[in-house]
Amino acid sequence: MPELxxxxxxxxxxxxxxxxxxxxxxxxxxxxxxRRHLPGPADLAARIAGTHVESARRRGKYxxxxxxxxxxxxQALLAHLGMSGQLLVEEPGAPDEKHLHARFxxxxxxTELRFVDQRTFGGLALSxxxxxxxxxxxAHIAADPLEPAFDQALVVxxxxxxxxxxxxxxxxxxxxxxxxxxxxxxxxxxxxxxGERLCSALTRPALSRLLDHARDVMLEALGQGGTSFDALYxxxxxxxxxxDRSLHAYGQEGRPCARCGTLIRREAFMNRSSYSCxxxxxxxxxxxxxx
DNA sequence: CTTTTCTCCTGTATGC
DNA sequence: TGCATACAGGAGAAAA
Numbered sequence: 001m002p003e004l005x006x007x008x009x010x011x012x013x014x015x016x017x018x019x020x021x022x023x024x025x026x027x028x029x030x031x032x033x034x035r036r037h038l039p040g041p042a043d044l045a046a047r048i049a050g051t052h053v054e055s056a057r058r059r060g061k062y063x064x065x066x067x068x069x070x071x072x073x074x075q076a077l078l079a080h081l082g083m084s085g086q087l088l089v090e091e092p093g094a095p096d097e098k099h100l101h102a103r104f105x106x107x108x109x110x111t112e113l114r115f116v117d118q119r120t121f122g123g124l125a126l127s128x129x130x131x132x133x134x135x136x137x138x139a140h141i142a143a144d145p146l147e148p149a150f151d152q153a154l155v156v157x158x159x160x161x162x163x164x165x166x167x168x169x170x171x172x173x174x175x176x177x178x179x180x181x182x183x184x185x186x187x188x189x190x191x192x193x194x195g196e197r198l199c200s201a202l203t204r205p206a207l208s209r210l211l212d213h214a215r216d217v218m219l220e221a222l223g224q225g226g227t228s229f230d231a232l233y234x235x236x237x238x239x240x241x242x243x244d245r246s247l248h249a250y251g252q253e254g255r256p257c258a259r260c261g262t263l264i265r266r267e268a269f270m271n272r273s274s275y276s277c278x279x280x281x282x283x284x285x286x287x288x289x290x291x
Numbered sequence: 292c293t294t295t296t297c298t299c300c301t302g303t304a305t306g307c
Numbered sequence: 308t309g310c311a312t313a314c315a316g317g318a319g320a321a322a323a
Contacts, residue, residue, distance in 0.1 A: 001315075001316065001317085002317095003317095032299095032300090061317075061318095080317080080318080081317090082299095082300090082316085082317060082318085083300080083301095083315070083316055083317065084300090084301085084302090084315095084316095099301090117300095118300080118301060118302070119299085119300045119301055119302085119315090119316090120299080120300055120301085121299070121300065121316075121317060121318080122317090162293090162294090163293095163294085164293090164294065164295085168294090168295090171317085173317085173318075180316080180317070181315090181316065181317090270295090270296090270316095271296080271297090271316085272314095272315085272316060273314085273315085273316095
């Protein structure tokens with residue numbers, strides 16, 4: 001489940017293996033991989049042929065290559081990995097993966113770039129760039145906690161004004177980007193807050209501490225190459241990270257809390273699973289009409 | 292406008 | 308063994 005740290009690992013791989021090279025051609029298989037590119041896959045392939053890869057960038061869980069045409073025009077090749085997307089750098093002629101959706105060949109004849117995605121929640125698109133080299137297509141996505149532009153005081157104010165559950169806010173990419181289910185649960189565990197507590201019921205310092213924990217846990221995960229539970233999330237060379245060994249809440253149902261020893265519970269929330277410590281993260285009191 | 296629910300997809304695990 | 312069902316869940320459309 002690629003979240004910010006996993007996507008950043010991939011971005012670094014692209015920076016090391018793809019930036020500076022010239023794309024010779026692209027092959028897109030099926031309509032779904034480029035469904036967000038409205039002119040279609042053939043248009044995408046035609047537009048990036050012959051471009052120079054200037055940089056690899058990221059905001060939250062989005063990743064893009066800044067491509068420059070010979071005439072100097074810039075555009076973004078925007079990628080989202082979804083649940084199971086992979087960007088892999090491979091030797092030419094390596095066997096096609098079962099879920100290979102796109103292949104990029106380079107003018108130097110060296111390694112190729114592939115987009116492989118089992119569940120196809122991910123995809124590729126072309127987008128215009130702002131002056132800050134952010135794709136127009138993700139202008140609605142908020143800054144992530146690792147960006148210099150991240151304004152934590154602003155995010156705290158916006159959270160405080162919400163009447164929704166704090167975990168829902170953490171997962172809202174228009175509020176703060178990059179946090180998914182794993183790191184939301186880890187940040188909440190560290191902050192000792194139950195995810196169903198209302199934003200508006202938490203103090204500003206508590207909300208700020210929660211964001212600090214979200215940034216900290218994602219930085220620590222990045223230092224270990226990200227979190228992997230299986231072969232679905234890998235870096236550009238196909239290797240897995242090992243932060244899963246350091247998780248305290250996510251996926252730990254029935255295991256003792258590292259702080260107090262109480263067994264971690266799993267609860268349904270937003271049609272997903274949430275993991276927390278019943279003792280360190282007590283549920284909010286039931287609310288409703290008449291009480 | 293804000294907030295919540297639904298939908299997309301396929302491999303793996305579990306139940307009968 | 309075989310078949311059905313649950314689950315994983317990011318993001319955007321649709322609904323409330």
